[in-house]
Amino acid sequence: MKKLIAVLFLVTVITGTVVAQDFMQIKGSDTLINLVQRLAEVYMEENPNIAIAVTGGGSGVGIASLIADRVQIANASREMKDKEKDAAKENGVIPYEIVVGIDGLSVVVNAANGVESLTVDQIGRIFRGEISNWKDVGGSDMPISLYGRQANSGTYAFFQEFVLLKKDYSQKMKRMNGNAQIIEGVLADKAAIGYVGIGYVYDDNHEVREGLTVLKVAKEAGATPVTPLVAENVKSGSYPIARALYQYVNGKPTGAVKDFITFELGPKGQKIVEEMSFYPVSGPYLEQNKKAGF
Amino acid sequence: MQNRKHKNKAVILRQLRENIIERFFQVNGLFAVIVLVGIFSLLLIEGLPALQSLGLKEFFLNRIWDPTSFERESYGLLSMIVSTLMVTLGAMVIAVPLGILCAAYIADIAKPRVREIIKPVIEILAGIPSVVIGFMGIIVVGPMLAKIFGTSNGLNAMNGSILLAVMSLPTIISISEDAILAVPQEFKNASLALGATRWQTLVRVTIPAAMSGIIASVMLGMGRAIGETMTVLMATGNAPAMPGGFFDSVRTMTATIAIELGETVQGGIHYKSLFVIGFVLFLMTFVVNLVSDVVLQKYQKVSR
Numbered sequence: 101m102k103k104l105i106a107v108l109f110l111v112t113v114i115t116g117t118v119v120a121q122d123f124m125q126i127k128g129s130d131t132l133i134n135l136v137q138r139l140a141e142v143y144m145e146e147n148p149n150i151a152i153a154v155t156g157g158g159s160g161v162g163i164a165s166l167i168a169d170r171v172q173i174a175n176a177s178r179e180m181k182d183k184e185k186d187a188a189k190e191n192g193v194i195p196y197e198i199v200v201g202i203d204g205l206s207v208v209v210n211a212a213n214g215v216e217s218l219t220v221d222q223i224g225r226i227f228r229g230e231i232s233n234w235k236d237v238g239g240s241d242m243p244i245s246l247y248g249r250q251a252n253s254g255t256y257a258f259f260q261e262f263v264l265l266k267k268d269y270s271q272k273m274k275r276m277n278g279n280a281q282i283i284e285g286v287l288a289d290k291a292a293i294g295y296v297g298i299g300y301v302y303d304d305n306h307e308v309r310e311g312l313t314v315l316k317v318a319k320e321a322g323a324t325p326v327t328p329l330v331a332e333n334v335k336s337g338s339y340p341i342a343r344a345l346y347q348y349v350n351g352k353p354t355g356a357v358k359d360f361i362t363f364e365l366g367p368k369g370q371k372i373v374e375e376m377s378f379y380p381v382s383g384p385y386l387e388q389n390k391k392a393g394f
Numbered sequence: 395m396q397n398r399k400h401k402n403k404a405v406i407l408r409q410l411r412e413n414i415i416e417r418f419f420q421v422n423g424l425f426a427v428i429v430l431v432g433i434f435s436l437l438l439i440e441g442l443p444a445l446q447s448l449g450l451k452e453f454f455l456n457r458i459w460d461p462t463s464f465e466r467e468s469y470g471l472l473s474m475i476v477s478t479l480m481v482t483l484g485a486m487v488i489a490v491p492l493g494i495l496c497a498a499y500i501a502d503i504a505k506p507r508v509r510e511i512i513k514p515v516i517e518i519l520a521g522i523p524s525v526v527i528g529f530m531g532i533i534v535v536g537p538m539l540a541k542i543f544g545t546s547n548g549l550n551a552m553n554g555s556i557l558l559a560v561m562s563l564p565t566i567i568s569i570s571e572d573a574i575l576a577v578p579q580e581f582k583n584a585s586l587a588l589g590a591t592r593w594q595t596l597v598r599v600t601i602p603a604a605m606s607g608i609i610a611s612v613m614l615g616m617g618r619a620i621g622e623t624m625t626v627l628m629a630t631g632n633a634p635a636m637p638g639g640f641f642d643s644v645r646t647m648t649a650t651i652a653i654e655l656g657e658t659v660q661g662g663i664h665y666k667s668l669f670v671i672g673f674v675l676f677l678m679t680f681v682v683n684l685v686s687d688v689v690l691q692k693y694q695k696v697s698r
Contacts, residue, residue: 160657187659245546250632251462252657266464271473271635274549274643275653277628281532288537291546 122150122356128162128175129254130278131203131297132345135376136175142372143363150356156278159254166348167191172357174348177203177254177297178261193350196392200364201345202335202379204298204328205255207315208283212290215239217316217325220340224263226293229270234291246273247285247294255279258343259295287311297345298328299377306377317341334379344385345378352393365394437673444469444666453670459634459650461664469667471674473636477551477644478675480637481626482619484555485562489619490612492559493566494601497608500567501574502596513568520564524624531557531629545641549631552640557625562615569614573607574600606690613686617679623648647675 126136133156140152154175157165162174167188180188180195188195207223209215215238218226225231226244235241248269249256260269276282282294283301287309303309308329316325319340326339333339353361363369370380381389445453448469456470496516500509535556536548543552577600585595601608623646631643632653645653651668658665 157656164657164659183659242546246633250653252654257462260464268460268463268465271458271460272633272643275632275634275645284532285547285549288540289547 124150124152124173124356124360125171126152126154126173126175126347127157127165127171129159129177129345130156130249131159131177131255131299132175132200135201135299135345135373135378136347138376139364139369139372140360142368143360146363147359150360152360158250158252159257160252163348166195166350167193169193169350172349173360176346176348177343178258179344179346180348181257195348195350196352198347198349198353198361198365198389198392198394199344199381199385200347200361200369201373201381202385203343203345204334204339204379205259205295205341205343206298206301206328207293207295207317207341208286208301209293209313209315210286210290211311211313213239213292213313215315216313217318219318219321219323219325220263221320223293223315223317224265224267227259227269227273228264228267229272242291244293245289245291246270247276247282247289247292248273249279249282249295250275250277255295255297259341262343263295263341283309283312297378298334301329302377331379335382358393361394365389434676437669437676440666441669441673444663444670447663448667453667457636461654461658461667467664469670471647471671473634474645474647474650474671475674475678477630477637478620478646478648478678480551480640481554481558481630481644481646482616484551484640485558485619486612486616488555488559489562489566489615493563493611493615494570494608496563497567497570497574497611498596498601501571502600516564516567519560520568524561524622525628527557527561528625528628531625536629543641547631549629549643550641551630551637551644554626554630554644554646555640557629558619558622561622561625562618565618566611566615569611570604570608573604573611576607577603609689610686613682616682620675620679620682621648623652627652647671 126140133154137154140154144150144152159174159176159178162171163176163180163184165171166174167184169191180197185195207218213234215234218237222231222237226237227246227248229246231237232244233241234244246269248259251257256269260266274285276285276294279296279300282296286292286294298314301308301312301314308314314327314329316327317340318325326333328334328339328342334342347361347364349357349361364373365381373380452469453471455472456468457472458468458470459474460466460468500512504512531553532549535553539548539550539553539556540546581599581603582595585599586592590598626644626646627649630645630649632645632649633643634645634650635642637644651671654664655668658668
């Protein structure tokens with residue numbers, strides 16, 4: 101009998117603590133997943149009573165989950181579309197937007213390729229399929245093989261909007277599962293070109309992965325090509341395809357969600373953003389975050 | 395009198411029990427049918443609105459699938475149907491001869507000890523998860539194909555075919571082997587007694603006699619290949635363009651559903667058109683099974 105009481109006591113204590121623990125689910129962008137996972141790990145070390153689960157699936161999937169109110173935070177590497185905002189309103193979800201970092205969206209080629217820089221217009225035409233041979237952009241005579249993401253990806257949508265100017269991707273572009281798969285594909289393919297979040301072009305020692313060239317990108321023909329590897333270029337906006345990395349929450353954040361986002365945007369969080377090879381929030385985005393209460 | 399009443403009661407009770415048990419088995423037997431009809435109607439109900447609002451023409455004459463386009467949303471299934479068929483048929487071209495020969499070897503030629511090693515190995519092959527096979531496609535088969543054929547990468551239909559062949563081999567081998575083993579010894583003895591060599595007996599008597607089982611095994615293997623998702627999703631590059639050959643990247647029907655279902659707005663036209671893909675895929679596997687049934691029955695009649 102005593103034993104039974106002891107067991108019962110133990111069970112209540114354990115379940116009690118589980119219930120008392122705050123559980124947060126974060127889902128979405130493949131570009132953001134490593135970064136947010138790292139942020140969550142460090143945060144959980146400091147706040148052991150809060151459990152955070154970070155999963156991927158793509159920005160579209162994360163936003164869809166937020167609309168369905170299945171997650172507390174959605175990671176997105178693109179802005180929410182109007183269609184999605186309407187769907188959220190219908191479901192009684194009020195999305196608040198927070199910028200957690202800046203990404204210099206990197207266009208990568210195989211190092212054996214030799215091409216070092218392109219204009220935004222050239223990149224757009226390459227991914228639309230209008231330029232299909234490297235010799236037309238100053239490379240050697242070989243057909244270009246395109247590596248991109250799938251339609252659920254925020255990077256896919258951002259790139260389509262701002263580089264392809266809302267035109268269709270070439271139907272011949274290989275639709276890869278994530279940033280890491282694009283890098284693997286480009287490393288193995290001499291004729292490849294792909295696009296990834298800048299956090300993915302580095303190895304563990306924070307050097308650009310061997311065999312990979314991160315292209316310098318020029319705003320237009322005649323302009324100086326700029327590399328995203330230098331923080332200043334991305335911050336100042338001289339790198340033409342920089343973008344904000346977003347988190348969306350339902351309603352003005354409170355409680356643990358608010359605490360976690362405050363941590364992300366604070367000095368410790370922003371240092372992790374830099375460690376993961378993205379760039380800290382700056383300029384007008386700081387103002388934007390203030391509107392959400394940070 | 396009292397006694398008889400008791401007896402009647404016992405008989406009735408027993409009958410009732412028998413009835414209940416019978417019904418129970420009947421329900422179990424019908425379960426598969428109910429599930430099948432349920433799936434069929436679900437696909438139809440979810441897919442029909444898309445078919446109605448976009449029209450058959452959009453689905454079956456348009457060559458482009460691009461439901462998230464800013465310019466023009468396209469819902470053409472043609473290229474993915476061709477891709478699925480290409481990858482599947484390619485797999486069969488590799489797996490059928492290999493599978494039948496392997497089955498004949500195990501059933502008819504191999505020594506018992508060799509057989510005892512090969513059989514479990516094949517069963518283990520059947521148990522490898524498709525993700526692992528897809529992974530092999532990315533890191534082993536792809537680079538190998540690129541090197542052999544001088545293409546810049548190996549994420550193409552050929553890669554998918556090879557992987558699917560590996561995946562359907564265990565099905566083809568084990569069912570074919572059973573069929574070959576089931577051929578009566580008398581057939582072989584008669585053939586040998588007439589002066590045929592062992593090779594002639596195997597090729598002209600044993601395998602033809604086992605043909606119905608072998609065809610069934612091929613059809614089952616094909617069903618596995620058509621429906622396989624993860625492997626092709628990982629290894630074929632997923633370019634939605636109409637493939638021009640086995641060295642082009644392809645995106646199969648299963649891969650398209652798997653990739654896009656997560657992000658679509660539930661109930662939207664894009665979501666519903668994914669059910670149309672599912673429905674067409676369902677019809678394709680249905681036809682494969684139907685054809686195999688017809689072939690099987692014809693063959694059985696002839697061999698009798």
